[in-house]
Amino acid sequence: MTANSLSRTLERPGVFKYLLIAPAVFVILLIGLYPLIKLAVTSFQDISMFGADYSFNGAKHYVRLFGDSRLWESLLHTVLFTAVALPIELVLGYLLALLFLERLPGKSFFVAIILLPTIISPIVAGSTWRLMIDQRFGPVNQILSWIAGREVELLWNIQTYLVWPAIMIAEVWQWTPFMFLMLYAALSNVDKEQLEAAQIDGASWWMTFRRIVLPAIMPVMVIAMLIRALDLFRIFDIIWTMTQGGPGTMTETISIYAYNIAFREFETSYSAAIAFLVIFILTLVVVWLLRRVEVER
Amino acid sequence: MANLKLHNINKYYGAYHAVRDVSFDIPAGEFVVLVGASGCGKSTLLRAIAGLEEISGGDMTLRGTSITRLAPRDRNVAMVFQSYALYPYLSVRENIAFGLRARKTPDAEINTQVAWAAEVLDISDYLDRYPRELSGGQRQRVAIGRAIVRDADLYLFDEPLSNLDAKLRDGMREEIKKLHEKLGKTFIYVTHDQIEAMTLAQRIILLKDGQIEQVGPPLDLFERPRNAYVAAFLGSPPMNFIEVNVSAGSVILPDGQALPGCAMPDGIYTWGIRPEHFTADEQGPLLAKLDVIQPTGARSYGTFYIAGNHMMAELDAHAANHGQTHLSVAMDRTLFFDPATGEAIP
Numbered sequence: 001m002t003a004n005s006l007s008r009t010l011e012r013p014g015v016f017k018y019l020l021i022a023p024a025v026f027v028i029l030l031i032g033l034y035p036l037i038k039l040a041v042t043s044f045q046d047i048s049m050f051g052a053d054y055s056f057n058g059a060k061h062y063v064r065l066f067g068d069s070r071l072w073e074s075l076l077h078t079v080l081f082t083a084v085a086l087p088i089e090l091v092l093g094y095l096l097a098l099l100f101l102e103r104l105p106g107k108s109f110f111v112a113i114i115l116l117p118t119i120i121s122p123i124v125a126g127s128t129w130r131l132m133i134d135q136r137f138g139p140v141n142q143i144l145s146w147i148a149g150r151e152v153e154l155l156w157n158i159q160t161y162l163v164w165p166a167i168m169i170a171e172v173w174q175w176t177p178f179m180f181l182m183l184y185a186a187l188s189n190v191d192k193e194q195l196e197a198a199q200i201d202g203a204s205w206w207m208t209f210r211r212i213v214l215p216a217i218m219p220v221m222v223i224a225m226l227i228r229a230l231d232l233f234r235i236f237d238i239i240w241t242m243t244q245g246g247p248g249t250m251t252e253t254i255s256i257y258a259y260n261i262a263f264r265e266f267e268t269s270y271s272a273a274i275a276f277l278v279i280f281i282l283t284l285v286v287v288w289l290l291r292r293v294e295v296e297r
Numbered sequence: 298m299a300n301l302k303l304h305n306i307n308k309y310y311g312a313y314h315a316v317r318d319v320s321f322d323i324p325a326g327e328f329v330v331l332v333g334a335s336g337c338g339k340s341t342l343l344r345a346i347a348g349l350e351e352i353s354g355g356d357m358t359l360r361g362t363s364i365t366r367l368a369p370r371d372r373n374v375a376m377v378f379q380s381y382a383l384y385p386y387l388s389v390r391e392n393i394a395f396g397l398r399a400r401k402t403p404d405a406e407i408n409t410q411v412a413w414a415a416e417v418l419d420i421s422d423y424l425d426r427y428p429r430e431l432s433g434g435q436r437q438r439v440a441i442g443r444a445i446v447r448d449a450d451l452y453l454f455d456e457p458l459s460n461l462d463a464k465l466r467d468g469m470r471e472e473i474k475k476l477h478e479k480l481g482k483t484f485i486y487v488t489h490d491q492i493e494a495m496t497l498a499q500r501i502i503l504l505k506d507g508q509i510e511q512v513g514p515p516l517d518l519f520e521r522p523r524n525a526y527v528a529a530f531l532g533s534p535p536m537n538f539i540e541v542n543v544s545a546g547s548v549i550l551p552d553g554q555a556l557p558g559c560a561m562p563d564g565i566y567t568w569g570i571r572p573e574h575f576t577a578d579e580q581g582p583l584l585a586k587l588d589v590i591q592p593t594g595a596r597s598y599g600t601f602y603i604a605g606n607h608m609m610a611e612l613d614a615h616a617a618n619h620g621q622t623h624l625s626v627a628m629d630r631t632l633f634f635d636p637a638t639g640e641a642i643p
Binding site: 202203 | 347349369375378384387
């Protein structure tokens with residue numbers, strides 16, 4: 001190929017646009033697709049602490065998934081935690097956003113303060129909350145003692161009825177601000193005159209919310225919920241630093257379980273199968289949700 | 298009995314006094330236009346009547362009961378907004394039905410009412426569309442439909458035509474006037490456009506800097522303005538003003554020309570002459586040099602200067618020509634104002 005014909009090939013619009021996106025596609029394939037394929041391959045091999053068998057071993061790890069009660073329990077923990085934390089964050093974030101729509105002195109200062117938890121790394125947040133709820137030295141018990149007027153010694157990360165609430169508090173504390181920010185932005189864009197028109201038309205709070213506010217903030221709200229749901233589904237750091245999944249396996253989520261299988265018990269191939277299960281579930285949820293959003297449009 | 302009574306309404310935004318001691322009565326069924334330059338407080342006043350704006354002082358009564366402290370929904374008023382404020386996620390039908398649904402009207406009645414409003418406003422074909430699929434004029438009709446389906450005590454219009462193009466505006470103006478005649482309800486209409494005010498109002502309330510300048514039927518304000526501000530505000534092109542000396546029954550212009558036939562006592566006045574008070578007339582006492590001629594078809598506007606004062610005369614299309622022209626003035630229709638206060642002198 002002569003230099004002339006090469007440059008002519010490059011100048012053909014059909015070719016040139018692919019050349020332009022080629023580097024990005026290459027990077028995505030390298031860091032996205034390759035691990036996924038490697039993961040799939042691994043899940044059909046038999047690699048563990050006791051040895052590495054790289055030959056095809058059938059779907060035995062996938063069959064094992066079905067009989068693994070600890071796996072399903074951890075999945076149930078994850079789903080339940082998501083199902084409780086997400087609405088709490090949503091409602092609290094919405095209420096905060098409503099509050100900040102009013103004229104407040106020093107508003108931008110308070111917005112910045114409220115956003116602080118979200119900026120902190122979840123590991124740091126989890127570690128800090130672990131110290132906060134420490135039964136001996138933690139300020140939470142201390143403050144509760146002042147309020148109660150007697151010594152309170154709640155074993156936050158040991159008592160079975162306290163451990164989930166403790167994690168929930170830390171999680172909600174850290175991520176409500178995110179919901180607040182998204183909803184605040186969405187609510188600020190709701191047309192004031194439409195709200196005034198609804199007032200004059202005599203609409204109740206609920207009717208105004210349902211017919212005017214909710215449809216207006218829906219696209220942003222769905223995206224915010226999707227982001228948070230995915231984050232919650234693969235929650236790891238906060239729980240790991242607070243309880244390491246304990247007591248026992250009580251606060252073990254799917255990510256913590258996968259981590260334990262992969263890096264404590266070194267069942268590499270089985271953990272690959274678990275990872276694939278998670279990817280499968282998340283893909284279903286995302287596709288379903290995005291399709292719903294498309295329909296709403 | 299007055300339907301709506303405003304008593305000493307005041308509104309401050311911080312230190313800014315937006316509405317100052319405004320009082321007026323509006324009898325049931327009247328079409329009142331609040332008019333004034335932008336920033337005169339007319340929209341604030343309308344929003345205060347709707348309950349969207351809290352007032353700083355004063356009292357409002359509607360059909361004999363005070364509404365000053367009532368929430369908008371409890372005042373039984375309907376309003377058409379400048380931006381239309383249609384609900385974007387509801388169909389035209391549901392937009393119009395919104396206020397009725399909010400008040401728990403039975404479905405059958407809602408259907409009848411919506412069908413009636415759509416018929417009146419000629420939007421029956423669009424009922425199942427969404428606001429974004431409509432043109433500006435159609436949106437305007439939906440906004441009006443949303444107001445008129447409700448059996449309100451007051452119908453408020455906040456510059457409803459200002460977002461329409463000129464042709465559409467003329468058409469809608471006529472329709473709003475017809476609508477008022479058909480419904481027989483009380484309309485309060487805010488505009489900065491003096492043509493809208495003149496054409497629509499049974500009574501004009503002219504505001505300036507948050508205060509009422511003059512209240513009355515359009516022609517009263519036009520022919521007997523209380524002061525130079527009102528005289529200048531109404532009429533297009535606006536009234537000409539020039540400082541003159543009246544001496545022995547003649548108006549002496551600053552350039553020395555004397556126009557006889559003035560009944561005012563001797564003295565210095567601001568003289569107000571509307572452009573249509575000039576006539577091209579070979580025998581006319583005023584000699585003017587027409588600089589610019591703006592034909593509009595039937596009539597033409599001719600510009601001239603008297604000792605540096607810009608004047609405009611509305612003349613017969615063919616009588617308006619460049620250069621020296623003799624004009625006569627309808628002396629008995631011109632107005633005289635106190636040059637210091639601007640008050641009209643009868």
